[in-house]
């Protein structure tokens with residue numbers, strides 16, 4: 001890699017908005033502060049890769065014991081256990097100012113997210129408690145149906161936001177929690193975009209026009225997200241990139257990025273890398289978080305200006321965090 005690209009990567013603020021590694025921590029397989037050869041993310045590898053900020057997701061799992069709210073609290077306990085144990089490597093971020101302060105200390109800032117409102121059990125008091133515990137990004141659904149809306153596996157029903165889902169959206173905007181439409185069915189995406197008065201995120205999704213996977217967003221959806229001031233995080237999951245299952249080349253990732261930038265403009269695209277979210281599936285060149293400089297190298301190779309590279313790497317998400325949180 002040329003020195004210029006290495007320099008640009010290290011100088012840039014790098015924010016990734018979706019990571020599932022807390023699930024591995026909760027299951028006792030990994031510790032965030034210990035370098036592992038398993039999976040894709042831990043703090044030593046994130047520092048090596050030049051990452052500054054990660055949004056750690058809680059998520060409901062049918063196979064684990066306990067209701068949604070109990071599972072959420074277990075995740076949050078694990079999150080704080082890791083922050084306490086590895087304070088030399090990472091610190092909690094609640095807003096943009098925290099991210100900038102923690103970066104200046106040479107540490108990774110960790111934000112708390114939730115993937116799927118199952119974790120709230122249809123109760124705004126649970127949401128407000130989670131906010132007090134640090135929740136700042138809420139994905140309304142995973143692929144299944146929950147109290148708030150239908151996820152993408154419910155495409156046949158055409159269901160959008162429920163009454164609870166609308167109240168949840170309003171409360172998130174009131175509190176300062178970013179709403180994430182990744183995994184949400186199209187009627188729900190429409191409902192969120194119609195109702196929201198704040199920037200809307202899709203933390204990990206690609207362009208449907210480049211590859212028509214149901215997890216990818218249409219140009220109309222992308223334009224509407226940009227119109228809210230929101231950001232879409234491009235995601236290197238092989239089945240979302242093209243006709244790939246276990247392994248994809250890296251170039252299609254940049255094809256999606258090119259398209260997102262063309263449709264949304266350079267202020268509305270970021271990274272949503274989904275580390276440890278899809279088992280053993282891998283995209284070549286971004287096998288784990290140490291490989292992040294390859295993303296900067298690829299953007300430079302495609303002729304993006306330094307300003308555009310910096311926006312995609314982190315400045316766009318930082319702008320939204322500053323505005324909403």
Ligand SMILES: [Zn+2]
Pocket residue numbers: 115182183204274277
């Ligand atoms: Zn996901």
